[in-house]
Amino acid sequence: MAKKEYAFYPGCSSQKGASASNYLTSVNAMCETLDIKLTEIPDWNCCGASIGYAEGGELPRHVMNARNFALAEDNLPGQQIVATCAACWLGARETKERLDASSQLMADTNEALKEAGLNYKGGADVRHMVEVLIEDFGYDELKKPVVKSLEGIKFAGYVGCQTNRPFGIDGESFENPVYLDKLVEMVGGEAIAAYDQKVTCCGGALAFSEPEKSQKQIKDIVESAYDHGAEMIVTPCPLCQANVEIYQSDVNKRYGTKFNIPVLYYSQLMTVAYGGSAKQAGLDGQLIKASKLEQIASKK
Amino acid sequence: MSDANTQAVEKYRNNFLKEVSERVEEGDWVKMCMQCGVCSGSCPLGSAWAHPPQEIFMMIRAGKREEVLTSDSMWMCTSCYNCIVRCPRKLPITHIMHGLANYAHRLGLAPKNQPTRVLGTLFWNNAIQNGRINELKFSLALYFKDGFSQGIKNALAMKDAGLGLLKAKRLNPFEIFGGHGCKGKKGIHAMLKKAQEIEARRKNFTA
Ligand code: SF4
Ligand code: SF4
Numbered sequence: 001m002a003k004k005e006y007a008f009y010p011g012c013s014s015q016k017g018a019s020a021s022n023y024l025t026s027v028n029a030m031c032e033t034l035d036i037k038l039t040e041i042p043d044w045n046c047c048g049a050s051i052g053y054a055e056g057g058e059l060p061r062h063v064m065n066a067r068n069f070a071l072a073e074d075n076l077p078g079q080q081i082v083a084t085c086a087a088c089w090l091g092a093r094e095t096k097e098r099l100d101a102s103s104q105l106m107a108d109t110n111e112a113l114k115e116a117g118l119n120y121k122g123g124a125d126v127r128h129m130v131e132v133l134i135e136d137f138g139y140d141e142l143k144k145p146v147v148k149s150l151e152g153i154k155f156a157g158y159v160g161c162q163t164n165r166p167f168g169i170d171g172e173s174f175e176n177p178v179y180l181d182k183l184v185e186m187v188g189g190e191a192i193a194a195y196d197q198k199v200t201c202c203g204g205a206l207a208f209s210e211p212e213k214s215q216k217q218i219k220d221i222v223e224s225a226y227d228h229g230a231e232m233i234v235t236p237c238p239l240c241q242a243n244v245e246i247y248q249s250d251v252n253k254r255y256g257t258k259f260n261i262p263v264l265y266y267s268q269l270m271t272v273a274y275g276g277s278a279k280q281a282g283l284d285g286q287l288i289k290a291s292k293l294e295q296i297a298s299k300k
Numbered sequence: 301m302s303d304a305n306t307q308a309v310e311k312y313r314n315n316f317l318k319e320v321s322e323r324v325e326e327g328d329w330v331k332m333c334m335q336c337g338v339c340s341g342s343c344p345l346g347s348a349w350a351h352p353p354q355e356i357f358m359m360i361r362a363g364k365r366e367e368v369l370t371s372d373s374m375w376m377c378t379s380c381y382n383c384i385v386r387c388p389r390k391l392p393i394t395h396i397m398h399g400l401a402n403y404a405h406r407l408g409l410a411p412k413n414q415p416t417r418v419l420g421t422l423f424w425n426n427a428i429q430n431g432r433i434n435e436l437k438f439s440l441a442l443y444f445k446d447g448f449s450q451g452i453k454n455a456l457a458m459k460d461a462g463l464g465l466l467k468a469k470r471l472n473p474f475e476i477f478g479g480h481g482c483k484g485k486k487g488i489h490a491m492l493k494k495a496q497e498i499e500a501r502r503k504n505f506t507a
Contacts, residue, residue: 043482045427051379064428114494161378204379208419209415213348
């Protein structure tokens with residue numbers, strides 16, 4: 001039996017052929033090493049993401065998340081729900097807290113769920129993968145399987161917004177969370193403590209609708225990483241990863257910069273440190289190649 | 301004026317704060333704002349807002365209904381939650397901004413071609429059609445929202461990123477033929493229809 005089991009909510013961007021599919025690849029490898037069993041919630045649906053409010057409104061959004069909860073309760077009783085995507089986690093956890101706080105909302109939600117043949121009883125907690133790693137395992141435990149050090153690579157730990165606010169990781173400050181830096185150090189990398197853009201917003205979904213404005217955000221995030229001598233950026237959030245990696249070429253065009261910095265997930269770092277191959281770490285999914293990490297991964 | 305808007309104007313007369321309290325997500329919190337300005341100062345795109353959050357709250361209390369609901373300010377919210385964690389009065393500002401945007405959209409008052417409004421609508425419709433987001437169709441719908449030739453231009457502008465994603469297997473061209481979705485999508489549609497009915501009932505929406 002696996003050490004720990006969770007009901008897994010991968011979210012749309014982690015699906016095969018979607019923008020964060022390489023994140024999922026590395027999470028799977030990382031969890032295998034740690035003996036974590038993630039069982040996908042059968043037939044889970046989109047959480048509505050942060051932008052769903054515009055058309056979806058209040059109750060429909062909560063109902064979407066509650067459907068996933070009900071499916072988890074029915075199919076994976078007793079297991080906590082774990083999400084890897086920051087926005088999925090935030091949206092789902094928000095719904096959970098609102099439903100817990102209002103019996104009216106709970107009743108309305110169940111009235112709607114009934115149409116889909118479901119009922120939500122208000123059970124399982126909703127947690128982020130990073131939360132699970134840090135709280136259920138702890139740095140010492142996570143360090144044990146490390147067989148390769150990421151020594152010699154300087155990482156700017158970019159935490160971003162939604163893994164950090166409004167819930168964040170227990171015990172961390174909103175203004176200067178340090179868990180990501182600790183994870184970097186745990187795998188032997190050098191964390192840039194003075195990275196002043198670590199909680200700056202990447203523009204979120206507005207990267208599509210307000211490109212000029214959000215690219216200013218992205219420019220600041222990347223520029224500060226360079227200024228502090230970072231060779232790579234690491235993040236826990238799929239949208240941060242996508243925005244900061246994909247739009248670097250646009251930022252270069254707009255601002256005449258020459259940015260070309262790899263943007264990785266914590267789980268990719270851990271997979272490589274745990275002895276996984278570049279493929280297992282999803283490094284083939286990078287638009288900006290993380291060559292130094294690939295080299296470490298290919299070392300025997 | 302849309303029916304829904306006429307009905308709202310008649311129902312609430314000049315009490316916009318009451319209207320917001322009753323109909324906007326988390327709107328009853330607006331009266332708790334003490335106008336310190338921390339939210340506006342914390343907002344990443346704040347300089348782009350004609351009326352940053354603090355000002356929006358002041359305008360709601362001053363009954364500036366038309367100005368608030370037709371503003372494109374709250375559509376600039378990136379959902380970063382910076383305001384929420386810093387507000388000394390613990391107002392759920394992000395949700396109020398989302399709620400105001402949604403309400404303005406529902407009444408037909410939100411600026412018509414506001415890009416985030418268009419994006420949000422495309423996103424939600426894409427998500428609920430099959431239960432999950434189809435990223436390819438979503439990007440294409442977004443590029444082609446202003447017609448075919450603009451769409452080609454937009455797609456070409458994003459060509460490098462698009463090809464990069466294809467090569468990295470983070471964009472699947474076959475999604476155009478369907479792609480990911482939920483088996484229970486019929487149930488999802490029924491449940492959402494019910495949710496909309498309940499929401500309309502709770503908030504006394506007519507149209
Ligand atoms: S931070 Fe809070 S109390 Fe201060 S102006 Fe903003 S909403 Fe009002
Ligand atoms: S959540 Fe929205 S309103 Fe609040 S600081 Fe961020 S962008 Fe501004």
